[in-house]
Amino acid sequence: MTTPLLKVTSLSKRYFTGYHRFKRQYNEALAPISFELGRGETLAIVGEAGSGKSTLARILVGAEQRSSGDIQFEGESLESRNLKQRCRLIRMIFQDPNTSLNPRLSIGELLEEPLRFNTGMSAHERSVQVTETLRKVGLLPEHADFYPHMISEGQKQRVAVARALMLSPKVIIADEALTALDLSVRSQILNLLLHLQKEMGLSYIFVSHNLNLVRHVSDKIMVLHKGQLIEKGPVQKVFESPEHEYTARLIAEQTRQVRKR
Numbered sequence: 001m002t003t004p005l006l007k008v009t010s011l012s013k014r015y016f017t018g019y020h021r022f023k024r025q026y027n028e029a030l031a032p033i034s035f036e037l038g039r040g041e042t043l044a045i046v047g048e049a050g051s052g053k054s055t056l057a058r059i060l061v062g063a064e065q066r067s068s069g070d071i072q073f074e075g076e077s078l079e080s081r082n083l084k085q086r087c088r089l090i091r092m093i094f095q096d097p098n099t100s101l102n103p104r105l106s107i108g109e110l111l112e113e114p115l116r117f118n119t120g121m122s123a124h125e126r127s128v129q130v131t132e133t134l135r136k137v138g139l140l141p142e143h144a145d146f147y148p149h150m151i152s153e154g155q156k157q158r159v160a161v162a163r164a165l166m167l168s169p170k171v172i173i174a175d176e177a178l179t180a181l182d183l184s185v186r187s188q189i190l191n192l193l194l195h196l197q198k199e200m201g202l203s204y205i206f207v208s209h210n211l212n213l214v215r216h217v218s219d220k221i222m223v224l225h226k227g228q229l230i231e232k233g234p235v236q237k238v239f240e241s242p243e244h245e246y247t248a249r250l251i252a253e254q255t256r257q258v259r260k261r
């Protein structure tokens, strides 16, 4: 049997929220959950607000500590790698490029930044990689001198994708990265991500509250509800015969919303 790229076992998270009558209080954000992600595979993590999606994503990229459980990357514990090494394996794209991209940096500087902090590349090598990555995401070398306010929303999200690619990661987590985009830009970014997946063999984790958005691009799906993993399986199976009543309701509600539009 081949080793999965990412293997998460009994991962849980509880946040300390303060004291009540001298006792420590916690918010159980994630009950122990287990799942795997293969090379080149796309996993959708869906759930309503507060279900624990972002907590899980933040733990995977090392921005949050887990409370218990184990994360293996290519058969080795992720904990055994430092943050710099983790950055190279798993990168994240966020919902709003207007907040995730520093407006004071040029596009070239934004793309160079991960290389500057995480590699020993020379200025020339960094510049070559910036140009090459701009090309990969459908932008021009000249865009390196632009600032975020000078480009369109779609181009900004392309820059966010480019920034995620700079360290040649194996997994990209897109945390609601398509949600705020208007429909035509959304399909352009989605096509770009699918093209990059083919070209670079990337694995994706799409984190979204919107089942319909991730349905056609994911291989498998996990449904979180109040921090519990209540359903997981191949997308088609989950949509055709959901095991959990909550999933069936979510599918029915969101399909109704799409029909109304």
Ligand SMILES: Nc1ncnc2c1ncn2[C@@H]1O[C@H](COP(=O)(O)OP(=O)(O)OP(=O)(O)O)[C@@H](O)[C@H]1O
Residues within 6 Å of the ligand: 015, 016, 017, 027, 028, 029, 047, 048, 049, 050, 051, 052, 053, 054, 055, 056, 209
């Ligand atoms: N830093 C924190 N301290 C305490 N509780 C937190 C913290 N961050 C998240 N939580 C709680 O953990 C739970 C899961 O939150 P999380 O943000 O992961 O959910 P989500 O599904 O990503 O929601 P959204 O779509 O609104 O971002 C929620 O109850 C939230 O209030």
